[in-house]
Amino acid sequence: MRLVIDGDGSPVKDTTIEIAQKYSLPVVIVTSIDHYSKKEYPAFVEFVYVDRGADSADFKIVSLIQPQDFLITQDYGLASLVLPKAKHVLHQTGMEYTQMNIDSLLTQRFIGSKMRQAKQRTKGPKPYTNEDRRHFITTLEGLIQQSQLSSK
Numbered sequence: 001m002r003l004v005i006d007g008d009g010s011p012v013k014d015t016t017i018e019i020a021q022k023y024s025l026p027v028v029i030v031t032s033i034d035h036y037s038k039k040e041y042p043a044f045v046e047f048v049y050v051d052r053g054a055d056s057a058d059f060k061i062v063s064l065i066q067p068q069d070f071l072i073t074q075d076y077g078l079a080s081l082v083l084p085k086a087k088h089v090l091h092q093t094g095m096e097y098t099q100m101n102i103d104s105l106l107t108q109r110f111i112g113s114k115m116r117q118a119k120q121r122t123k124g125p126k127p128y129t130n131e132d133r134r135h136f137i138t139t140l141e142g143l144i145q146q147s148q149l150s151s152k
Contacts, residue, residue, distance in 0.1 A: 028064065031057060058077070
């Protein structure tokens with residue numbers, strides 16, 4: 001079991017690393033070379049850098065993901081591609097992507113895109129809050145514990 005993070009713009013990298021350390025899990029952060037970091041990370045954290053490009057990180061994640069992995073992403077499109085492959089797919093707010101909610105999320109994204117193309121004003125994402133972070137931590141830890149129990 002690994003925690004894979006869609007790293008471009010993720011506000012939960014450090015939080016996920018802390019949780020991974022607590023449960024002795026490896027972390028893989030996939031990010032654009034534009035976000036290269038010289039920051040020191042623990043040995044259980046691996047960075048995979050990809051070329052610039054709109055979907056480079058997404059394609060790499062799809063190719064890397066394994067059946068026991070967790071993916072953390074805010075990208076609904078990537079979530080829809082990985083759902084059949086990964087153990088769990090989570091949004092940074094702690095919402096779990098499922099076969100039951102992905103279609104409506106993709107539809108909302110499509111409608112918003114069409115509205116923006118028609119020059120209609122749409123709301124952007126809400127600011128990331130401490131409550132979002134707490135919900136993410138609770139959800140991720142609960143799913144890890146559940147997975148570890150079921151694998152024994």
